[in-house]
Amino acid sequence: MNIGDASERSGLPAKTIRYYEDIGLLKPGRSENGYRDYSMNDVHRLKFLQRSRSLGFSVEECRQLLSLYGDTQRESADVKALAQIKLGEIDRKIAELQSLRDTLRHLVRNCHGDARPDCPILDELAGKPAAGAGKSAAQDKELSPRH
Amino acid sequence: MNIGDASERSGLPAKTIRYYEDIGLLKPGRSENGYRDYSMNDVHRLKFLQRSRSLGFSVEECRQLLSLYGDTQRESADVKALAQIKLGEIDRKIAELQSLRDTLRHLVRNCHGDARPDCPILDELAGKPAAGAGKSAAQDKELSPRH
DNA sequence: GCTAGGGCTTCCAGTAACTGGAAGGTCAAG
DNA sequence: CTTGACCTTCCAGTTACTGGAAGCCCTAGC
Known part of the structure; x- marks a missing residue:
């Protein structure tokens, strides 16, 4: 075609x-x-x-x-190993998308347009490091649990 | 900082x-x-x-x-509408990732490195149009179910 | 004070992955 | 046999970074 x-x-x-x-x-x-x-x-x-x-x-x-x-x-083992790595990446992406979705949903429900300077969802967002970048030195009690 | x-x-x-x-x-x-x-x-x-x-x-x-x-x-309605659209996109992406993961998993299980010219997983792949591009003219009995 | 190092600044050039447009060949319909 | 849709190559432009140069800032050690 x-x-x-x-x-x-x-x-x-x-x-x-x-x-x-x-x-x-x-x-x-x-x-x-x-x-x-x-x-x-x-x-x-x-x-x-x-x-x-x-x-x-x-x-x-x-x-x-x-x-x-x-x-x-390609040999079986190579294929399998590569696929396994990619499967892991895909699973991570799925988890991140789900967390992104939760963030957005929460946002829609809780921030309905009133004039507040800081959005409460930001805490939520920060609370889920999404399995990132191995043991990053962050996460050191960064957020005061205000509001 | x-x-x-x-x-x-x-x-x-x-x-x-x-x-x-x-x-x-x-x-x-x-x-x-x-x-x-x-x-x-x-x-x-x-x-x-x-x-x-x-x-x-x-x-x-x-x-x-x-x-x-x-x-x-921004007005509440705008925010909500926009978020709704994005939520839809996110859901679609999650579904696509899951289908991609299924494809890969299936591939790992069924195609373990023997020398075949066409990969049987392609059928699988083609069978899930992933909500794409409205009513594409494809899907016309394209693959003989060999393998 | 002086110097070495790392982190910060701006600016400019390069890369990745397309995307648009020009100039022209192909082909079925009228 | 021309019109229009579709195809070709080539080249330039866009998006989203990324690397590198030149230089300022700041802490630490001598």
Whole structure:
């Protein structure tokens, strides 16, 4: 199929799809007329890229994730280890999104537009370090539990 | 506190913090010596930025999210509507991450490194359109259920 | 006081990941 | 056979940082 179809099916702009080809994330065939020709497999890769990019994985991380497909030379152990690392990252992202959601929900419920200088939700926000950056020297009783 | 502390507490590099100031996401005070001086409130904003940026929200979206704090001029209805939209986006992101995680997990379990040309997980992947791009013309019996 | 070190400042240049636009080839419809 | 949609390449611009230079501030040791 042509790039327009691939774009529609993957949710990625054609520009971006060509860019991904430039940087070696896929190599679609070419038709007689020189147009790019995408297989279903290509579309799946694109869709996977669309999803993982929109969720905050870098292109290089996406390249790793994609290497879990198709790269039949890789050894089981490598694949499994890589996938395990990425699964951990995904779980962390899910937890962070949930905490972000809680923050926002709480905010909607408690801060309904009255003119207060400091928003009480900020404490809440600070209270959940989201498993970050290994043992950061912060967290030293930083917040007075006011309000 | 100085930018170094703010950096450590927020998990953002000092460079990025200055950049966020440049584009108007916060306005820390200045000490006598000209150094930036961050309040706890500033640190919370930074932490919030760190989280939401790492989860795939654009800087402009983060600006909107941040406007839910502190902008006491905004009307309740506006705030609520905006937050509702963002909550929807967050829920969608969580769902996508979960589906991504399922895909990866499934992949780890089923594709343990044997030399097959197409990965069976692709079916799985394609089967979950992840609420995307309205009614895409895809899904037309695309994959033969081999593997 | 003097100097070395680390942290801070601004400014400018570079990178990553697109994104828009020009200039032109291809192709089905009228 | 022309119009319009879609495709091509190439080059320039944008977003969101990131690195590095040049220089000020501040504490510590001699």
